[in-house]
Amino acid sequence: MNFNIRGENMEITDALKDHVYKKVGKLERYFDSTPSSDVHVKMSVLSQDQKVEITIPMPKLLLRAEEKHADMYAAVDLVVEKLERQIRKHKTKVNRKFRGDNSLKYMFKNELEPVAEENVQDDDELEIVRTKRFDLKPMDAEEAILQMDMLGHSFFVFSNSINGDTNVVYRRKDGRYGLIEPES
Structure with a gap:
């Protein structure tokens, strides 16, 4: 993964960069092969909070999360936890729905633990329950x-x-x- 770390209203220290490399690098364990995608990390200081946004564009999948916290290191940890949940959720959905050889299913490791059932929506919950039609003015x-x-x-x-x-x-x-x- 290629990291692009930038700060807004702050300077990114080497210790902060190392923390991001270490935490985001752990996401590689969820994939069969190391993704060759870019990792865009934006860190900013707001009035009271520190904000971290991480975007990882991949073929057929976009991982993105943001989090605010009083401590920048804690915000990085929280964002990585969100990304891990997204990956597990995608893996669970992919295993249920897609069966083709060229699907997302083969991007993830097979031994990945599924998301707890209470956190995954059933196929029935993804049903469109209302449709609106209107003229685009x-x-x-x-x-x-x-x-x-x-x-x-x-x-x-x-x-x-x-x-x-x-x-x-x-x-x-x-x-x-x-x-x-x-x-x-």
Whole structure:
């Protein structure tokens, strides 16, 4: 794994880097072969908390977690625990659903312990229970944000009046807004 560690409002010390290498490196034990993917680690200092975000893009799978804590080392530990749970959850789902030779099933080690049953959703729980249909009105992102706020939703799907693409605006955890656009 190739590490890309960066700090926001802080300097990354060698001890902190070593801690990240050690903790995130433990994730390699869950895979048959060492993933050759990049590990993006973003550490930031907020007013009271330390925040760690780790993203590991892999073929057919994206692992991502973030965590806040008063101590940066504890935040790293918590994020790695989340990533481990994600991996075990994916492994359990993959073993249940996918049977093909080229599936995700063969990315993980077979001796991986499954997630406890109370933490895994049954196939019935993944059922779509409601479908909404609506016309996508052409508008710009600012108008879409206004529509989203008027409806009291956390996201809004719209047709971009500039390029005609389907876009999504959403409210971020920090209270600001984000825009999702398809790649060309």
